[in-house]
Amino acid sequence: MKRMVRAYCCRRANDAPGRERWSMVMSRGTRVLVTGAAGMVGANLVRRLLAEGCEVAVLLRPHGNPVRLREIENRLHIVDGDITDAASVNAALDQIKPAVVFHLAAAIWGRAPAAAPATHVEVNTLGTLHFLEALRAYPQTRFVFTGSVSVYKGGARLREDAPLEPGSIYGASKAAASLLLQTYARLYRVHAVELRLFMPYGPWEHPTRLIPQTILAALEGRDIPMTLGTQQRDLVYMDDVVEALLLGATRSVPPGSVFHIGTGVNTTVRDLVERLLAQMGRPVKALVGAVPMRPDEIMEMSADISAARAHLGWEPRTTLDQGLRKAVAWFTEHRELVAELAGDRPMVASTQQSAPCLVCQSRHVEPFLDLGEMALANKFLTEEELAKPEPRYPLRVGFCQACAHVQLTDRVPPSAMFTDYLYVSSASETLGDHLAGLSDLVVKRCHLGPSDLVIDIGCNDGTLLKGFARHGVRTLGVDPAKNLAALSNGHGIERYVGFFTAQSAQEIVKRWGQASVITATNTFPHIPELPDFVQGIRTALAPAGTLVMEMHYLGDLLEQGAFDTVYHEHVSYWALGPMVGLFRQAGLEVVDVERFPIHHGQLRVFVQHAATASIQSSVDRLLQQERAAGLDRIDAYRQFADRVMHLKRALQEQLERLRAEGKRVVGYGAPAKGNTLLTFLGLGPEQLEYIADKSPLKQGRYTPGTRIPVVPPARLLEEQPDYVLVLAWNFADEIMAQQAEYRRRGGRFILPFPDVKVR
The missing domain is CATH 3.40.50.150 (Vaccinia Virus protein VP39)
Incomplete structure (x- = not known):
């Protein structure tokens, strides 16, 4: 990287007082570190930083799927790491030594399922804590944190001192992070500021959110099912959000300050949809009332932005109609990216409903199980593919309150899964x-x-x-x-x-x-x-x-x-x-x-x-x-989700016990379902040396996500490992009959379901 150049403030002669331009505040070559760069806000922010000549490093998890960064990744310093790992955070700060950290990363999911609270706390709360603790050693570094309005229960023209009353585990995890930020600023003078974003919209927004969803439906000539649309939201365009982030990084404000970033203007969902359709002039209709309102829907949420105006010198410059025109133009031009964006993790605010039901199209789909992010289960890797990034997608399950259908809440394009298939x-x-x-x-x-x-x-x-x-x-x-x-x-x-x-x-x-x-x-x-x-x-x-x-x-x-x-x-x-x-x-x-x-x-x-x-x-x-x-x-x-966590712990304990005893454990069967089990349990080649499978199409390849080699079954008799974890457990009797000689020699099989058994 280029050498770091000191940040400084300078106002152009024709600028209004208190409205310094970013290009005059952070000079060319200033080092910045961004987390959450693969999300909507991060993708817009890093492009602005690059345009201003900053040296931009982004902290990304290995094998992630940064669709939004693909065209600019050769201009970024990509640091492999995970905010949930304190060592990763410390290493990134030590390597980059940034003047500013923009901490945008979050695990965002509106209604946490039984298996998700730990994920929210681990990412949103502990991930933030790891940065705050590490930054005690970097007193000159500014820390800009994007908070969430999910810390509130709703209301009009909310001030920053409104009570924190989150209605979700996600909101609670963000509230905890906010309190930690203020405490570290007060006790240790960590130079941190929080910007609570209301409803940002614009380029790179996830296609399942309201504005892109409406635009795409209109482009495809589809009518738009919606609620009565009486919910009121404070929408702020992405350019204005980015401007606020930059000012938050450079303005002289007390450490621990919190600012609301919105417009102060409420717009009903119905008015928003009708404005979009009027702008686009397409022969489609908003089917008002076709989707039931969620019982816990927040009906009103808008910001008082007087603090941001007074102390940051910020105010929104993009009107709603201007922003909607820009959004329509962007999604019209980038329609080919929609399928890939849909496979990315949705950045959904706590009031956003889940993806619609596949059976009845109701939006009242309640999540109950989060298995994390996983590679595609049948995309076994060749030796050459091990060196390439491996896309991962959220794997989450929801229940439709309207028709009782159970489905995934996130979509992967079918063409990514079925055009080259290895299961026979x-x-x-x-x-x-x-x-x-x-x-x-x-x-x-x-x-x-x-x-x-x-x-x-x-x-x-x-x-x-x-x-x-x-x-x-x-x-x-x-x-x-x-x-x-x-x-x-x-x-x-x-x-x-x-x-x-x-x-x-x-x-x-x-x-x-x-x-x-x-x-x-x-x-x-x-x-x-x-x-x-x-x-x-x-x-x-x-x-x-x-x-x-x-x-x-x-x-x-x-x-x-x-x-x-x-x-x-x-x-x-x-x-x-x-x-x-x-x-x-x-x-x-x-x-x-x-x-x-x-x-x-x-x-x-x-x-x-x-x-x-x-x-x-x-x-x-x-x-x-x-x-x-x-x-x-x-x-x-919900009871099923609780049982999933119990089964996970039981199998992890069994495998850890065998490993502590010095036993060799391998796998048998490489079905798609086995990759869900391997990834959710965090098993890799260190825990399972290899997996035996009869399919020639899979032999010589590696399991997706966990990268365990797949070998012919003959290797079991050649090496006689102590235990075999049966991943294709639904064919356990057939497998154990085929491997009778391995068993006769003392080998044992571990069956993971319905309860962990050793045979």
């Missing part, structure tokens, strides 16, 4: 036998013959369709994974390479005709656009046809504590109740259901057009069982 159905003998039996059952039940067509959605390597082909039935496989297409060649199976959608269904019918049977085994949980998918089923299914689906059953998942079933490909976790409602809306009916034990608990569902449906008693019977088990209430899911 034929890798498991148990699964292969099951799919062969399924084809026999469906042929008999639906009276299929040579003139009938079976379409398998998510056909993978064609294992299921090969069973239908044996009966002389016409077959078509639909799957976006190009690398798997060749695996079904030579078995009379035709292939459509692509996603199954309403549009592709029309193409399929035009070329192959309607199907007597459509199958989807362990595919339905992967579908992010459910209404579109169901419309495709209506199109492709013959009038008297049957849809047969299999999937993990939510009731079994809860009963077994099987949180490893949660990964990004599984956007939905199905109980029967929400499914019945989804299909009924489209003129289809669930006519029969079966539960069976493969994968330790699956549901088989039969669906037909409503006009020809004859609903069996099994449907009502299971619906009653779900209500009795509480699957339609949030309490069951």
